[in-house]
Amino acid sequence: MRQIKHFIAGEFTDAASGVRFNKHSPLDNSVICSVSEAGRGEVDAAVSAARTALQGEWGRLGTEQRVELLYGVANEITRRFDDFVEAEMSDTGQPEHVMKHVFIPRGAANFKVFADVIKNVASEAFPMDTPDGRGALNYTLRRPKGVIGVVCPWNAPFMLMTWKVGPALACGNTVVVKPSEESPQTATLLGEVMNTVGIPKGVYNVVHGFGPDSAGEFVTRHPQVDAITFTGETRTGTAIMKAAAEGMRDVSFELGGKNAGIVFADADFDAAVESFSRSVFLNTGQVCLGTERVYVERPIFARFVQALKAKAEAVKYGRPDDRHANYGPLISQEHREKVLSYYRKAVEEGATVVTGGGVPQMPSDLAAGAWVQPTIWTGLPESAAVVQQEIFGPCCHISPFDSEDEVVAKANATEYGLSTTLWTRDLARAHRMAARIDVGITWINSWFLRDLRTPFGGSKQSGIGREGGVHSLEFYTETRNVCVKL
């Protein structure tokens, strides 16, 4: 069984306490890793290594030198592509083709893209008048914020972690990463890459453990952590924000969602169905940008429900390396219990179960895994729990609508505001609606098309701040103004 250690000051270490926890495979519930759990001592050591690195060689590097090192990280991830694919598949149980075509290449791109951003960003300059007529010149400097605490979820672990570590390092910060207890492997493997490439010791540190009263809380409460970037549940974000208030530390939050998808009768029907089969079921519905509320214009409602039902019933369950499989398990038994509790709740609330609603019959070698059926409901009021609360599973409720105003009101009637996907051939209507729906990201006639230079984040309870391209610099650097009297 794999032994997963912390990565502190360039060394792989166990916790002094010797405490470990088991990581189970989502596929069959077998124990696949024994993970060392960090106590306060390991977190102190990681934060102290990160601070020392800031004051050492790393802090003295010029932008060009940092950029070259980050290109090196991207190239080394690509060289060890198969190791990353294997580690991520092992943690999440998701199909190999998704790892190979989306999550791992994107992890490498996160280092390359932000190296390019920092290399090319201009600084502001404002010449100003002065009473003596000689004037003054203002210009801005960007300085790293310091030690960044990076707290990550399990649903796309490598991609979401590097989406933070890439820009943090590009800006000259150092990091202490706390991966999810459900996905410890790729963050650890990245430590090997950092050493191979020659990233100075202490720049990238990883501590494993849980949230409250464990590594997550110790990192976010640590007074020497200067800022915290977090992706995860809104409730956890609230706890982290309270921790960050001590010492007035900055936060960047990517939180939960209950995203609406909207289909007008004039949409390209087949393309829309194909896209919703991804936005509802990809990664077994464990995508923060995924769609759990679908609104379909009444003339095509019944046809759309039947078409998405056919897609749900066509998924192929199986192991990640099964070439015929395109659908994996949920991350854990605990998460499956949460998703199944919503499946039961939908029935109690009076839903029509169009398809799914339970656990599939799996072959004996996979029977103990965290499998659930893709599920579609209709017939619920907007106030129903499964229409309002984030489930983070392969399921959606579909309801009909009759007018633009009605569907905008429904899309906005949620505490969340992460993303929406909108399908129509009437582009004037699409632009109008994009401005009215209160979310951070709107896709028109598409879903999950990601350009890493664009702002990414949510409104309302889906997040605080934006990351991506130059927007990441707002969080990962401190901007200083220098005013020179001429």
Ligand SMILES: NC(=O)C1=CN([C@@H]2O[C@H](COP(=O)(O)OP(=O)(O)OC[C@H]3O[C@@H](n4cnc5c(N)ncnc54)[C@H](O)[C@@H]3O)[C@@H](O)[C@H]2O)C=CC1
């Ligand atoms: N908006 C976005 O970009 C994204 C949001 N998410 C959200 O993430 C959630 C699923 O991920 P989970 O890992 O279940 O989220 P989670 O909030 O349970 O855990 C995320 C991380 O926070 C740590 N943590 C938990 N409690 C903590 C505490 N009190 N202090 C410090 N750290 C703590 C966990 O150990 C883990 O590393 C969903 O709600 C999903 O919507 C996921 C991906 C992207």
Ligand SMILES: O=C(O)/C=C/C=C(\O)C(=O)O
């Ligand atoms: O592309 C991104 O930066 C974020 C994507 C988010 C997910 O993949 C997710 O939450 O699963």
